[in-house]
Amino acid sequence: MTGRVDPRDLAIRALGAVQRAAALLVGDPQADRTVPPTGYTARLTVFTAGAMAFLAVFAIALSLATGRLADRWSAELARTATLRISAPVDQADAQVRSALTVLEQTPGIASARALTDDETRVLLEPWFGPDLPLDALAIPQLIEIVEDADGYDATGLRARLAAEVPGAVLDDHTRWRDPLVAAANRLRALGWTALLLIGAATAAMITLAAQSALTANAQVIRVMRLVGARDAYIARAFVRRFTLRAGAGALAGTAAGMLAVALMPGGDDATGFLTDLGFQGAGWLWPLLVPPLAAIVAFVATRSAALRTLRTEA
């Protein structure tokens, strides 16, 4: 067996799938009427699909936000380092100048600059509050280092600083950048896992609702069989109903979820992850996939439940 797929066969199958989907949407009003309207399962399906779609929107937002965060931390922190100089007050300025000289001479460093008092104050503000009297405190002087594309030799730099700037400690962020990026990546994976679980839970709940409807309509199934209806015909009325209900519920849930995300307070980089839990640019298109996916899940779940029930009741 070569395992080659005939493109013509694929095209025919795709056309068949499109025709079936169109037939499902258009439906057969006469066939639909054979199944009586059941308020309980209808409401259950619409509510389940809506609630799950709402949660799915947040799971997508979480995954995208954590993805952005991991990328940003990974990219920004990988290119920067901090030099901390703890020296007696009378030697501090001299050590800072020496350190800057060393850094300027080090290949692989694009720029190096000492943080101003204002910048240091802003950094410490979350812990000490505003208007911190830096002059009265022995706060180490910080130097921000930005690497170029080639990077620098951290071991060599540390050895030179130890000789020429005794109060300098080089922090290349590796120690805390890796766990942060790993945590952000894990959050992103959790978000996608949550999406899968939401899809599976939706399928399970719609299956239960469909089975309940099939059981409640045992008489309808008996009559349809009596007059020569095939299983596919009987199943179609149930499948179409549940698919459209799930699609409608998911549409409402998605709209509510997107509105809730849009209304979340915005923030800048400094305010952190939670205020960044929104969609950006083309990211707003992702949640639009939720309603059709929910309808597909409902179609597959209801069809398999219906055919299984019809087979076992034969």
Added chain:
Amino acid sequence: MDQRAKEDPRVIELQDVAYSYGGAELFAGLTLSLAAGSFQFLTGPSGAGKTTLLRLCYGDLRATAGRVNLFGADAQAMTRDDVAMARRRIGVVHQDCQFLDHLPLADNIALPLQVAGRSMEAQGNLDDLLAWVGLTAQAAQLPPQLSGGERQRAALARAVITSPDVIIADEPTGNVDWEMSQRLLTLLVELNRMGKTVLIATHDMNLIRAAKAQVSASVLRLKDGRLQAGAAL
């Protein structure tokens, strides 16, 4: 006589058939043949298995042993779709009529045409049929609003709307008075004269006598798991 029935002289055959349910054998070694255009009664005491035998005849149950042929094909080897297609050639009047209670009577009667994808034929056939069974005025009513006799006539109309080869009726006069049972019998005799094969399960001996006065009907009696032909009245 119907052309298909002419080509297929034995429309339904059961050969050495057994049926067990829940470990208990209802009958075994049972043989029955329905010739095209025949009119047969199936009698027997309550619980003898008449309804089960009829269900085997229209493919609603599968025999646990033996062979069932529906229009020349082995029912045991048929797919579920094949059985559904065979059932379209058999009109069934069920003991308790079996309607979709949320649909008007006219829609219930047209249901076999609808599932067969022949909805376009429905309107003309439906008007004629409703007039034939005397239910034109009740067309828009729901089945629970009808009397027993009206439901039986409606079930008969639904059974014949696709012009099937065989009519199988399970106690069609069980819930109606004598006058109505005569009316239903007349309808079934008319169908038989049109070439339809008719099999009726009943324990109403008066109905059988009345039928024998109109058509050449044979009687089968199911008792103690055995089928006896030509049972005396």
